[in-house]
Amino acid sequence: MANAVTAADIGATALLEQQILTYLRTQVPQAEQLDVQTDLLEAAILDSLMVADLFVWMETQLKVKLAASDITPQNFRSVECLGRLVAGKRHKEAKVA
Amino acid sequence: MPMHWPIERQPIAPRELPYFNLHYLYGCSASSDPTMVWGTEVDAEELRSFVQQRNQCGTVLISPAHVLLVAVGRALARFPHLNCRVIRRRVHRFREISVRAITYDPRRREVEIVLVRNAHELSLEEMAKLMWKNQRKAAKGASLEHSDRRLIHRMPDFVLRWGFKAFVWMERNLRLPSIRLNRLSSAPVVVNYLGFAGAPPMRMYKPSAYPNESSHLSVTMGPIEMRPVVHNGLLAARHVAPLFVRGDHRLTDAYLLGRFVGTLRDYLANPATIEQPLAKAA
Numbered sequence: 412m413a414n415a416v417t418a419a420d421i422g423a424t425a426l427l428e429q430q431i432l433t434y435l436r437t438q439v440p441q442a443e444q445l446d447v448q449t450d451l452l453e454a455a456i457l458d459s460l461m462v463a464d465l466f467v468w469m470e471t472q473l474k475v476k477l478a479a480s481d482i483t484p485q486n487f488r489s490v491e492c493l494g495r496l497v498a499g500k501r502h503k504e505a506k507v508a
Numbered sequence: 509m510p511m512h513w514p515i516e517r518q519p520i521a522p523r524e525l526p527y528f529n530l531h532y533l534y535g536c537s538a539s540s541d542p543t544m545v546w547g548t549e550v551d552a553e554e555l556r557s558f559v560q561q562r563n564q565c566g567t568v569l570i571s572p573a574h575v576l577l578v579a580v581g582r583a584l585a586r587f588p589h590l591n592c593r594v595i596r597r598r599v600h601r602f603r604e605i606s607v608r609a610i611t612y613d614p615r616r617r618e619v620e621i622v623l624v625r626n627a628h629e630l631s632l633e634e635m636a637k638l639m640w641k642n643q644r645k646a647a648k649g650a651s652l653e654h655s656d657r658r659l660i661h662r663m664p665d666f667v668l669r670w671g672f673k674a675f676v677w678m679e680r681n682l683r684l685p686s687i688r689l690n691r692l693s694s695a696p697v698v699v700n701y702l703g704f705a706g707a708p709p710m711r712m713y714k715p716s717a718y719p720n721e722s723s724h725l726s727v728t729m730g731p732i733e734m735r736p737v738v739h740n741g742l743l744a745a746r747h748v749a750p751l752f753v754r755g756d757h758r759l760t761d762a763y764l765l766g767r768f769v770g771t772l773r774d775y776l777a778n779p780a781t782i783e784q785p786l787a788k789a790a
Contacts, residue, residue, distance in 0.1 A: 440706045452563050458704045459571045460612060463643040470648070479641040484563035484570075 423501075427473065428494035434468055435490065447490040457487060469493070475500040522668045523661050526618050527653070530660075532716065534669045535676030542757040545714060546769045550776045551739070552732045552747040558779040566633065572749075573609075573701035574636040576729050578782050579775035580607050580699050581627025585786055587768045590725055591696050594758050596681050605629075606695035608723065611643055612704075620646040620653050623695055628786065696759075697725040703749070707731040710750040724756040727772065751776070 428447045435442045439456050451457045457465070462482060470477055475497050486496045522530055555572055562570045584591050584605050591602050607627040611620045622642045624635070645651045660668060678684060679693060686694050702710065710730030716722050730750040737746050751773060755765040775782050 452569075453560065456705065459573050459639070459643065459701070460704050462569065462571075462640075463611070463647040466644055467647040479637065479644050480568075482569045482640045482644075483567055487569055 424494050424498045427497050428490050430473065431465075431469070431490050431493050431497075434465070434472075438464065445490070447494070449489060451487060451489055452484060462487060465493075469497060473497050476504065522665050523663065526616075527657070527660075528619055528716075530668070530672055531676070531722070534672035543754055544757055544760075544762060544765060545752055545754045546762075546765050547712065547750065547752045548769055548773055549735075549737075550729070550749045550751050550773050551737070552749040552776070555749070555776055555779050556732065556747055562632070568633050568636045568640070570632060570636050571701075572703060572729070572732065574632055574639060575779050575782065576701050576727070576776065577607060577609055577624060577627060577639070577699055578630060578632055578635050579772055579779070580697060580727050581605060581624070581630065582782055582786060583768060583772040583775060584697060584725075585628035586771055587764065589764060590755070590760060590768060592759050593693075593696055593724065594756065595683050599759060600683060602694070602696060604694070608695045608698045609639060610698060610700045611639075611646060613646060616649075618653070618657070620651055621698075625694075632782065696723065697727060698723040700726070700728040702728060703731040709733050713750065713752045715752065715754045724759050726752075726754040728752045728754075729776075749776070 432445060432447060435445060435451075435456065439445075439461060441454075442456055445451075445454075445456065449456070465487075466477060466482065469475060477496075477500065481496060486492055522534070525533070552572075555575060559570055559572055559575065584607065588601070591605055592599050593602060594600075604626055605628045606623060606625045609622045609624055611622065612618075613620060620642070622639065624630070624638065627635070630638070642651065646653065663671065675690075679690060684690055684693075698715075700715070702713075707730065713728050713730065715726040715728055728751070730752075732747050732749040734745050735748045736743060737748060738744070739746055751769070753765065753769045753772070755768075760768075
């Protein structure tokens with residue numbers, strides 16, 4: 412049972428990553444070659460406008476509550492990290508509920 | 509043959525226009541433009557690696573825009589002659605060293621202005637936290653600008669036109685206390701970082717004119733790009749960024765502005781120095 416939950420979690424995170432990836436590809440012209448592990452900061456995919464935009468998009472479209480303190484280099488390093496952030500927040504919210 | 513009118517009969521209602529367009533449409537009347545613009549280039553190799561290094565180990569995401577804001581605050585602290593405001597024909601010093609940071613919301617086609625008080629005293633992390641907090645608010649439509657905007661939308665056009673005229677006239681001619689309406693006027697400088705994703709290389713930039721009706725000092729940095737430059741006597745491809753500073757000739761001259769630009773350029777080219785104690789005012 413525990414394994415099934417983990418697999419579902421992995422599946423959900425992968426789906427989140429795909430959603431974030433698709434969003435970035437539509438928003439940033441140079442994001443065509445982007446994959447989930449691309450360093451978004453190194454590749455200059457994220458500027459301050461894009462960070463704010465992505466932040467609000469994640470809150471509204473992925474339905475998670477984020478705080479300004481979540482804007483850390485660790486969380487915004489890659490699509491994978493962003494997926495992990497959203498999944499973690501959802502997991503916490505579900506626990507509280 | 510029917511007559512062709514290339515322009516629509518009805519103008520766009522003022523309430524449909526972004527705030528800054530309203531400002532220049534209805535708030536400005538100066539017949540002269542006492543403006544000088546000093547454009548230069550900053551070696552951004554250090555800046556890039558500084559930001560990358562901070563983002564490797566830091567707890568808040570840092571961007572070149574945050575470094576620029578801290579650098580402007582510190583440069584302004586060293587040039588008190590520029591930390592002033594012209595009201596009528598009198599020059600008044602500001603009590604604090606504050607800067608106005610401009611961010612943009614492309615979905616609403618509106619600028620968001622953040623007043624950063626005592627910018628010279630903030631650490632890079634404090635500046636970044638402050639800006640992210642404000643940008644998050646703005647992106648969610650929860651900033652003061654957004655509530656102002658909702659108010660503007662409810663105003664009849666003629667009230668809006670004359671309201672802008674009256675407000676800018678008062679700003680120019682009276683020493684007003686800081687209230688919500690003029691909360692952004694408490695700084696002599698506006699700072700703009702135009703290195704957004706997809707921005708074309710910047711060779712020339714003319715920030716808004718009429719400092720009498722906008723800002724006495726305007727600092728704009730463009731996108732960082734690889735360019736051929738002479739470095740240590742050799743031709744090399746390096747990361748550089750354009751930097752444009754517009755100054756009000758009623759407050760500054762080319763010598764003073766040049767020194768201010770030089771100081772700012774040094775801070776940006778050697779960003780680690782923005783964390784050192786401030787040197788004596790020029």
